[in-house]
Amino acid sequence: MTGPERPAARPRRLRSMAAAALIGVGVMAAVDEIVFHQILAWHHFYDRSTPAAGLLSDGLLHTAELLAVVAGIALYADLCRRRAVAAAHARAGVLLGLGGFQLFDGVVNHKLLRLHQVRYGVDLLPYDLAWNAAGLLLLAAGLVAAVRARRSPGE
Amino acid sequence: MPLAHGHPAGSAPGPAVLLAAAAVLSAVAAYLAAAARLRRRGDAWPRARDAFFGAGGTALAAAALAVPPGGAFTAHMLQHLAVGMVAPLLLVLARPLTLLLRTLGPGRTRRRLLAVLHSRAAAWLVFPPLAAVLDIGGLWVLYRTPLLAATHHHPLVHAAVHAHVLAAGLLFSLAVCRLDPLRRRWGLAWRSTALLGAGAAHAVLAKTLYAVPPPGTGFPAADLRTGAKLMYYGGDLVEVALAAVLAVQWYAAAGRAQARARRHGRPGPPRRP
Numbered sequence: 001m002t003g004p005e006r007p008a009a010r011p012r013r014l015r016s017m018a019a020a021a022l023i024g025v026g027v028m029a030a031v032d033e034i035v036f037h038q039i040l041a042w043h044h045f046y047d048r049s050t051p052a053a054g055l056l057s058d059g060l061l062h063t064a065e066l067l068a069v070v071a072g073i074a075l076y077a078d079l080c081r082r083r084a085v086a087a088a089h090a091r092a093g094v095l096l097g098l099g100g101f102q103l104f105d106g107v108v109n110h111k112l113l114r115l116h117q118v119r120y121g122v123d124l125l126p127y128d129l130a131w132n133a134a135g136l137l138l139l140a141a142g143l144v145a146a147v148r149a150r151r152s153p154g155e
Numbered sequence: 156m157p158l159a160h161g162h163p164a165g166s167a168p169g170p171a172v173l174l175a176a177a178a179v180l181s182a183v184a185a186y187l188a189a190a191a192r193l194r195r196r197g198d199a200w201p202r203a204r205d206a207f208f209g210a211g212g213t214a215l216a217a218a219a220l221a222v223p224p225g226g227a228f229t230a231h232m233l234q235h236l237a238v239g240m241v242a243p244l245l246l247v248l249a250r251p252l253t254l255l256l257r258t259l260g261p262g263r264t265r266r267r268l269l270a271v272l273h274s275r276a277a278a279w280l281v282f283p284p285l286a287a288v289l290d291i292g293g294l295w296v297l298y299r300t301p302l303l304a305a306t307h308h309h310p311l312v313h314a315a316v317h318a319h320v321l322a323a324g325l326l327f328s329l330a331v332c333r334l335d336p337l338r339r340r341w342g343l344a345w346r347s348t349a350l351l352g353a354g355a356a357h358a359v360l361a362k363t364l365y366a367v368p369p370p371g372t373g374f375p376a377a378d379l380r381t382g383a384k385l386m387y388y389g390g391d392l393v394e395v396a397l398a399a400v401l402a403v404q405w406y407a408a409a410g411r412a413q414a415r416a417r418r419h420g421r422p423g424p425p426r427r428p
Contacts, residue, residue, distance in 0.1 A: 045362070055359050059355035063358060
């Protein structure tokens with residue numbers, strides 16, 4: 001039973017960051033799926049130039065993203081129940097998850113595995129640069145937030 | 156020439172389809188009656204389980220009777236999602252085997268059922284990776300061999316494929332959710348890994364169907380693409396639901412472990428400075 005009189009536990013920094021990062025990965029994957037696949041229809045579902053290994057790893061990663069967001073929510077709920085959320089670490093984790101996924105998607109999925117491109121029928125370079133720069137920016141913001149969280153006295 | 160997978164649009168469903176739908180609806184009625192008897196006797200049997208079973212049965216009956224909109228392949232895929240994924244999950248969430256065991260009084264039938272459930276063969280059938288192979292492997296065979304084309308010409312093959320899709324879906328959901336009492340209780344790691352593998356194989360199959368039709372069929376390209384996307388995203392929804400079942404189980408088990416640790420006076424690893 002989670003009584004109100006129970007003292008808050010010591011915050012769990014790494015676990016807070018990991019749970020939030022899993023959710024961040026799932027959120028960015030959902031944004032990619034909803035905004036770029038469905039609304040803008042820039043990404044193609046399958047552009048036929050994908051090698052078999054690319055399809056296989058895409059299937060695995062796509063499913064892993066879905067499981068990651070569910071696992072992240074369960075872990076975070078458990079931390080809340082134990083009153084062990086390290087809030088600043090969790091914020092850093094979300095940014096790391098968002099940026100990590102965006103950069104991974106831009107470099108590995110789009111370029112190495114050639115699953116699909118950002119957009120078709122245009123000069124890709126500016127799109128690729130913007131895509132990966134956004135990922136790097138989020139990742140850098142996450143790293144800064146993580147360093148600041150480590151130094152903050154409350155956690 | 157592609158034919159509608161269920162029955163041609165405009166014609167009445169055949170006797171076999173009507174029989175299957177009637178069987179499903181009687182199973183729902185039997186479940187609700189058994190659950191009501193349990194409650195009268197004083198057992199706690201959550202109403203949500205009645206709702207799950209009713210919804211699962213309705214999904215199956217609708218898949219058998221209704222002619223879905225869209226092209227033949229899209230309609231087939233909608234039926235596949237209902238029969239092979241959505242209905243099995245809903246039916247398994249209702250814990251039908253637990254209900255059956257509680258309803259049957261002590262006697263020969265109950266002993267036999269328990270003997271089957273606790274047999275070595277049943278223990279291996281619900282080994283999550285094996286259940287995943289039987290379920291998704293069956294789909295690869297259906298869509299990557301001339302089997303789908305054969306179901307359009309032979310009613311018996313058609314019925315057998317649908318029975319397998321339902322049975323394999325039930326087995327996989329049973330193995331991953333692990334709600335009913337089975338002898339071998341496979342852990343979270345086995346079950347979530349099997350879910351990951353099955354989800355990946357399902358997604359890859361859906362993507363390849365987008366570009367390459369099942370051998371021996373001639374679905375129009377637009378129909379094929381819509382059906383493949385339906386398979387991909389519909390599969391996602393059911394995978395997330397299965398993952399949520401696992402997550403809720405983990406959360407509840409972790410809560411019990413923490414309560415145990417508190418009762419025994421141990422502060423539980425991370426609770427106090």
